[in-house]
Structures are given as C-alpha cells and as structure tokens.
Amino acid sequence: MNNATTLEILVWVVLPYVVLTIFVLGHLWRFRYDRFGWTTRSSQIYESKLLSIGSPLFHYGIIGIFFGHVVGLGIPKSWTEAIGLREEWYHLMAVTIGLAAAAACVGGLLILIYRRRTNSRVFGATTPGDKLMYLVLAATIGFGVLATIAHSALGHYDYREGVSVWFRDFWTFQPNPALMSEAPIFFQLHILSALALFAIWPFTRLVHVFATPLGYLTRPYIVYRSKDEKTSAPRRGWEKIDY
Amino acid sequence: MRVMAQMSMVMNLDKCIGCHTCSVTCKQAWTNRSGTEYIWFNNVETRPGQGYPRGYEDQEKWRGGWELGANGKLKLKAGGRVSKLLRLFSNPKLPSIEDYYEPWTYEYDRLLNSPAQEQIPTAPPKSLLTGERVQISWSGNWDDDLGGTYAHKDKDPMLKGIEDKVKFEFDQTFMFYLPRICEHCLNPTCAASCPSGAIYKRSEDGIVLVDQDGCRGWRMCVSGCPYKKIYFNHRTGKAEKCTFCYPRIEQGEPTVCSETCVGRLRYLGLVLYDADAVTAAASVEDDTALYEAQKDLILDPFDPEVLDAASRAGIPHDWIIAAQKSPIYKLIKEYEVALPLHPEYRTMPMVWYIPPLSPVVDVVRDTGYDAEDAETLFAAIDTLRIPVEYLANLFTAGHVETVERVLYKMAAMRAYMRDINLGNAPREGIANAVGMDGASMEEMFRLLAIAKYDERYVIPPGHRESAHHLEGTVAECPVGEVANMSLPTESMGMPRPARGRTNLLNWDGHGRPDGLFPGRTAASPGGA
Numbered sequence: 001m002n003n004a005t006t007l008e009i010l011v012w013v014v015l016p017y018v019v020l021t022i023f024v025l026g027h028l029w030r031f032r033y034d035r036f037g038w039t040t041r042s043s044q045i046y047e048s049k050l051l052s053i054g055s056p057l058f059h060y061g062i063i064g065i066f067f068g069h070v071v072g073l074g075i076p077k078s079w080t081e082a083i084g085l086r087e088e089w090y091h092l093m094a095v096t097i098g099l100a101a102a103a104a105c106v107g108g109l110l111i112l113i114y115r116r117r118t119n120s121r122v123f124g125a126t127t128p129g130d131k132l133m134y135l136v137l138a139a140t141i142g143f144g145v146l147a148t149i150a151h152s153a154l155g156h157y158d159y160r161e162g163v164s165v166w167f168r169d170f171w172t173f174q175p176n177p178a179l180m181s182e183a184p185i186f187f188q189l190h191i192l193s194a195l196a197l198f199a200i201w202p203f204t205r206l207v208h209v210f211a212t213p214l215g216y217l218t219r220p221y222i223v224y225r226s227k228d229e230k231t232s233a234p235r236r237g238w239e240k241i242d243y
Numbered sequence: 244m245r246v247m248a249q250m251s252m253v254m255n256l257d258k259c260i261g262c263h264t265c266s267v268t269c270k271q272a273w274t275n276r277s278g279t280e281y282i283w284f285n286n287v288e289t290r291p292g293q294g295y296p297r298g299y300e301d302q303e304k305w306r307g308g309w310e311l312g313a314n315g316k317l318k319l320k321a322g323g324r325v326s327k328l329l330r331l332f333s334n335p336k337l338p339s340i341e342d343y344y345e346p347w348t349y350e351y352d353r354l355l356n357s358p359a360q361e362q363i364p365t366a367p368p369k370s371l372l373t374g375e376r377v378q379i380s381w382s383g384n385w386d387d388d389l390g391g392t393y394a395h396k397d398k399d400p401m402l403k404g405i406e407d408k409v410k411f412e413f414d415q416t417f418m419f420y421l422p423r424i425c426e427h428c429l430n431p432t433c434a435a436s437c438p439s440g441a442i443y444k445r446s447e448d449g450i451v452l453v454d455q456d457g458c459r460g461w462r463m464c465v466s467g468c469p470y471k472k473i474y475f476n477h478r479t480g481k482a483e484k485c486t487f488c489y490p491r492i493e494q495g496e497p498t499v500c501s502e503t504c505v506g507r508l509r510y511l512g513l514v515l516y517d518a519d520a521v522t523a524a525a526s527v528e529d530d531t532a533l534y535e536a537q538k539d540l541i542l543d544p545f546d547p548e549v550l551d552a553a554s555r556a557g558i559p560h561d562w563i564i565a566a567q568k569s570p571i572y573k574l575i576k577e578y579e580v581a582l583p584l585h586p587e588y589r590t591m592p593m594v595w596y597i598p599p600l601s602p603v604v605d606v607v608r609d610t611g612y613d614a615e616d617a618e619t620l621f622a623a624i625d626t627l628r629i630p631v632e633y634l635a636n637l638f639t640a641g642h643v644e645t646v647e648r649v650l651y652k653m654a655a656m657r658a659y660m661r662d663i664n665l666g667n668a669p670r671e672g673i674a675n676a677v678g679m680d681g682a683s684m685e686e687m688f689r690l691l692a693i694a695k696y697d698e699r700y701v702i703p704p705g706h707r708e709s710a711h712h713l714e715g716t717v718a719e720c721p722v723g724e725v726a727n728m729s730l731p732t733e734s735m736g737m738p739r740p741a742r743g744r745t746n747l748l749n750w751d752g753h754g755r756p757d758g759l760f761p762g763r764t765a766a767s768p769g770g771a
C-alpha cells in the first residue's frame with residue numbers, strides 16, 4: 001500500500017466508503033421520510049406486452065448475476081481449490097452461467113429501455129431520476145459484460161486474484177488500492193459505474209429491491225389491524241403509528 | 244365463536260335511476276387527484292353490459308377471487324404465494340389501461356385564447372397520460388343505457404348460456420342499473436394477494452383499507468380482486484380502493500355515495516358475524532350454496548349467546564344496539580330479500596343487493612296486463628326466464644329459485660300495498676303466499692319505500708376511547724389537499740406520522756421536492 005498515490009487512495013479507498021455511507025444512510029433516510037415513495041412504481045398498466053418479456057428476463061438475469069457476484073467476489077480462490085474444484089472447471093462454470101444470466105439481463109434491459117422510450121405513456125411517466133438510473137445501471141452492466149468478455153474470457157486477467165481480493169478487503173477495512181489500479185480498464189470502469197449506481201440507489205426506484213416481500217410466504221392471507229392501539233397486539237416489524 | 248362487527252351496505256336496485264350522482268360525488272371526494280383519473284371507487288353499470296373495467300366478471304380470464312382446490316381447500320385462483328412471488332416482475336393478469344379507458348381532458352385554453360375568427364373554436368380531447376390528442380372511444384360508462392351493448396352484447400360474461408335467448412331490440416330487452424363499490428369482503432382476495440401485507444381489514448368495523456405507506460406497488464391485489472375494485476394509481480405507484488368513507492363512518496355519518504343517492508336506495512348498518520366460521524362458509528363445495536352459507540355467518544344480534552360472545556370480543560354496547568337496529572340485518576336475515584353480488588367468487592362480499600323487479604313489471608305493463616296484481620306478477624316471474632336467469636347469474640351463482648323467491652316477495656309487497664293505497668281491505672293471503680304476514684309486509688314496505696335518514700343509516704360512531712385518534716384521521720383526509728391537484732403525500736387509510744415527509748419517487752425534477760428540506764414557518768419568513 002506504500003506506493004499508492006493520493007488519487008488511487010481517493011478513488012479506490014475513500015470513494016467506496018463514502019458511497020457505502022450514502023447507500024446505508026440514504027436508505028434509512030428514505031425509509032423514515034419517504035416511505036410513501038418506496039414502491040416499484042410499476043408501469044404495467046400502461047404497457048404489458050413488452051414488459052411481460054423484458055421485466056422477467058431482466059430481473060431473473062440480474063438476480064442470477066447478483067448470486068454470481070456473491071460467489072465470485074465472496075468466496076476466496078483457496079476455498080474452491082480446497083474442495084477440489086479445478087481452476088478450469090470453475091472458470092468454465094462461471095463464464096457459461098455468467099454469460100447466460102448476462103444475456104438475459106442485457107436482453108431484458110434493452111427491451112425495457114426500448115419500451116420506456118417508444119411507448120408514449122411509459123415515456124410520459126419517466127422521471128429524470130429514472131433516466132439517470134437507467135444510464136448508470138446500463139453503464140454498470142455494460143462495463144461488467146465488457147470486462148468479463150475482454151479481460152476474463154478472452155484475456156488472462158484473473159479477477160479472483162485482483163478485484164475480488166480488493167472487494168473482500170474492503171469489508172475488513174484494509175483495501176489495497178493497488179489491486180484496483182492494476183486491474184484492466186473495463187473492470188475499473190465497471191467498479192466506478194457501480195459506485196455511482198450505489199450512490200444514487202437510495203434515491204431512485206431501485207429501493208424496491210429492499211422491499212422484496214418474502215414475508216408473504218409465512219404470513220396469514222388475511223391481515224387484520226385495529227385502529228385502536230389498545231386493542232391491537234404489537235407485531236414484530238410493524239411500526240407503531242402515532243395518531 | 245369469534246364475533247366481529249362488519250359495516251355493510253344494501254342497495255335496492257329497483258330504485259336506481261342510473262344518474263351516476265353517487266359516482267360523481269365519490270370521485271369529487273376521493274379520486275380527483277392526478278393518477279386517479281380513471282379510478283371510480285363507485286361506478287354504475289347498465290346491465291346487461293360489460294361493466295367496468297370491461298368484462299371484469301370473466302374470472303376464467305382475470306382469475307380473481309378464490310377457488311376450491313382438489314383437496315377441498317380454498318386457494319387463490321390466480322395462484323398461491325410462491326407462484327405470486329415468481330410472477331412479481333410482470334403480473335400476467337393485470338388489466339391494462341385499455342380495459343378501463345385512457346383518461347382525457349379537453350384543450351379548454353383553445354376556447355379561452357381563441358382570437359376572433361370565423362369558425363367556432365373547438366376544444367379537442369387530449370390524453371391525460373401522454374398529452375397527445377386522442378379519439379375517445381371508450382370510458383367508464385360507455386355502454387350506459389344499453390348504448391353500445393348491441394354491438395358488444397356477447398361480451399357481457401353474465402350472458403353466458405342465455406345469450407341466444409336475450410333479444411337486443413329496444414322493445415324486447417330488459418335493463419337495470421348496478422351501482423358498485425368495494426364489497427369490503429369478509430374473506431378478501433385483495434388482502435390475500437398483497438405480498439407486502441399492506442391491505443388489511445379493520446378489526447372494529449371490517450372496512451378493508453390499503454396502508455399507503457406499506458404498499459410497494461406489486462399490483463397483485465388489482466388482479467386478485469374479482470370485482471376489480473382495487474385500482475392502481477399510476478402516478479404514485481400504489482393501490483387505492485373504496486374506503487367506505489371511513490372518516491365519515493367513524494363520525495356516524497353515511498358514505499358519500501349513500502348520502503347523495505338520488506334514489507335513496509342505499510342502506511348502511513352493522514352486522515355481527517362469526518369470524519371463525521368464514522373460511523368454512525367460503526369453502527362449501529356447491530357454488531349455489533354459498534349464498535346460504537354466507538347468510539348463516541351473520542349472527543342474530545338478539546341471541547343471548549351471541550350478545551355474550553360479542554361483549555367478550557370487546558364490541559361496545561352501543562354497537563350491539565346498532566347491530567340490532569341494523570337495516571342490513573333486516574334485509575338480509577329477516578326479510579331475506581337482499582342477495583350478495585357474485586357469491587361464487589368466495590370472497591364473502593358485504594355489499595348486498597335487492598334484485599330489481601322492474602324488468603318483470605315493465606314487460607307486464609307493456610303487454611297491457613295489471614302490473615300490480617300479485618297473480619299476474621307471479622306468473623310473469625315464472626315465464627320471464629331470461630331476466631330471472633340473468634339476475635341469478637349475478638346474485639346467486641345461477642340458482643334461479645332464490646332469485647324467484649325474492650322477486651315473489653317484491654311482487655307480493657307491490658300487490659299488498661296497492662290494496663292499502665286504494666283504501667281496500669289488505670289481503671293477508673298475498674303476504675302468506677310468500678311466507679310472510681301482513682304486518683311484516685308493511686314493515687318491509689316502510690323500510691324499502693319510506694324509511695327516513697336515520698332508519699336507512701344506522702351507524703354507531705367510533706367509540707370514545709379512540710376519539711382523539713379519529714380527529715387526527717379526519718384531518719388527514721385527502722380532500723383538503725386536492726385543490727392544486729398535487730400528489731397526495733398523505734396516506735389514505737393510514738394516518739401519517741406528524742413529522743416531515745417527502746415524496747422523491749414522484750418528484751418531477753423541477754424545483755425542490757416538497758418536504759425535502761425543513762419548511763420555513765410563517766412566523767419566521769426566510770431571510771429573517
């Protein structure tokens with residue numbers, strides 16, 4: 001870490017922590033002051049046909065990619081080697097599954113953006129925030145795909161010894177900026193655009209990701225609530241409202 | 244037995260003149276904001292007709308409501324929890340704006356700003372969604388008074404099986420109006436379909452509300468409700484529905500639609516029901532038995548056992564008295580003339596209807612017979628199969644005998660009261676023929692024809708313990724803030740916390756979002 005320049009430290013150490021702070025505090029702020037705005041803001045009522053192809057493609061793709069990142073960034077190389085998973089196999093698996101998910105995600109995203117632009121009802125309901133979000137989201141995904149193809153699949157960069165290590169060290173508060181400044185250009189751009197995405201995340205419709213209603217699986221179908229505090233039993237996760 | 248109270252409504256369809264006053268006053272009170280242009284908490288449909296949204300009753304298409312699974316248990320017709328979560332990204336059964344209509348306005352400024360010219364200036368319609376000019380081709384009541392029904396007759400799902408028998412010629416058809424609001428079901432599929440658990444039934448009065456702060460815009464409730472009485476506010480991205488005017492009800496006042504109804508045909512009151520028995524009642528196998536099953540859920544408010552259970556359940560005394568005086572109880576249980584709309588959806592709806600005798604009376608009168616004579620009317624009910632079968636498709640899952648029984652009663656009341664009005668001796672036999680006696684016949688007539696305000700609306704105010712809450716709730720009613728057509732930041736159905744709030748999602752990118760920064764108070768203007 002000794003020969004890292006100030007700029008490197010700023011970009012690969014300071015900036016990520018600033019973004020993390022914005023991400024966490026932003027969500028807390030949004031939840032406290034703008035819970036009413038915490039919605040998917042579905043546009044399906046305007047247009048259904050393209051959405052029914054684009055949205056599931058995109059979402060299943062991006063969820064696949066998310067889990068791919070969890071494995072690729074979170075699990076050290078030594079662990080997969082320890083269970084006897086050979087490097088070539090891991091690589092083959094990552095690239096095929098990853099590319100399939102990426103294809104779904106990118107295809108879906110293109111359909112969604114095309115839909116947003118061409119359907120006048122949907123376009124009419126598109127806010128500047130939506131546009132910025134789409135720009136940064138598309139950049140992040142685009143650079144990610146480019147990085148994987150150019151540097152991992154065709155090139156010889158092993159992100160599991162570079163970017164991944166930087167990422168894990170980030171969470172233990174000892175990131176090595178050199179690992180990032182030595183990374184190929186598309187990986188750098190991917191990370192930078194992802195940082196931008198996380199910084200704007202709490203202030204866009206992307207908050208809907210943190211509303212994923214898994215509680216539906218276990219709660220009873222019919223919900224009763226009392227307007228009288230005295231007769232309503234306190235419930236976990238349901239805030240008491242003062243009125 | 245778990246006794247719960249339910250605020251319910253009965254509408255006497257014979258008296259509806261289809262004036263849409265209820266729809267308009269409701270809209271003025273609740274849905275005159277942007278994003279809610281197409282939303283009619285109350286709408287009035289001409290039947291036969293397609294209804295609003297178009298063809299909503301075709302559950303093979305929309306898959307709203309419950310159905311019985313192979314194991315005899317209730318399940319959501321559109322699929323259970325896992326399948327709903329897997330389909331969150333795109334709801335396969337969501338009606339699109341075309342199934343309602345594209346809301347529009349007119350370019351009024353062209354009238355106001357027109358220079359002196361030879362041609363009379365026009366105000367062409369333009370879409371409220373896109374701002375582009377549109378050709379208006381459908382709306383919430385486009386097929387009013389059978390207008391357009393001739394062209395669309397095959398699209399009324401309730402005509403299935405009798406379509407070839409119904410004649411769509413003016414002089415041979417029949418027609419009536421069906422005003423509809425949310426049914427405030429005992430077993431609501433809207434609530435069951437909401438992944439976030441944001442739709443709830445109030446345990447005090449059974450009113451079904453959407454917690455606007457809890458709704459995340461998954462839009463599963465819209466397709467889940469078989470009556471299509473949940474609407475998606477396309478500006479806020481949240482579900483909205485009829486509130487049963489709860490701020491008014493809590494003050495002991497009737498809903499806006501009831502208050503303003505020109506025909507005075509709406510009745511409001513409480514019923515007590517056994518909440519533990521709802522699931523079993525909604526699961527009876529035979530669709531045509533659902534009406535009886537639901538009727539049996541409603542408890543006798545004079546039965547000491549019920550009274551005991553009710554006070555154990557914390558239902559206040561004045562509410563029990565109100566349940567005893569309830570016109571709803573009388574119409575559903577005592578006179579048995581009110582019927583539920585589409586019991587076969589198994590949601591146990593709580594807005595019931597007295598089916599109209601008028602299609603029958605009209606035919607009898609047109610053919611020159613005495614339309615006030617009991618025998619003639621009875622015979623006409625027996626012969627006029629088509630209106631009766633159609634009514635049965637609406638109110639009894641096709642069980643014709645039940646509808647006939649109700650219509651006999653209405654016909655008997657007509658004939659019985661005619662004698663009294665003409666000064667003849669009343670004929671007890673007419674009442675007996677439909678299993679009633681003269682005294683109860685007269686009482687029923689009173690309730691249906693001349694009941695005054697406080698007999699039609701028996702609404703116990705919210706109890707005093709929570710009075711301070713109610714005040715707050717009323718103050719939060721959206722009506723106060725609609726003047727500038729701004730988006731509601733208040734929560735409908737859930738009072739909002741007093742602290743500052745903002746709405747980033749609907750910020751249009753111009754200026755500062757409301758409430759983002761601490762407001763300057765009037766006392767200390769900026770710069771001071």
Ligand code: HEM
Pocket residue numbers: 040041042043044051055059062063112113116206208209212213331332333460461
């Ligand atoms: C598992 C969690 C998620 C759920 C349940 C979910 C659900 C939804 C739903 C219901 C919509 C509204 C679709 C409509 O009717 O218009 C939506 C839209 C959207 N979601 Fe997600 N989402 C999830 C995760 C994500 C993630 C991880 C991202 C991206 C990082 C994402 C990005 C988007 C975008 C960009 C849209 C807007 C699509 C458009 O209308 O143009 N979602 N999501």
Ligand code: SF4
Pocket residue numbers: 424425426427428431432433434451467468469470471472473484590
């Ligand atoms: S009618 Fe009302 S309570 Fe019943 S399912 Fe529909 S929205 Fe819910």
Ligand code: SF4
Pocket residue numbers: 258259260261262263264265266287420422503504505506507508
């Ligand atoms: S106001 Fe009354 S009479 Fe007029 S349409 Fe509504 S329910 Fe019918």
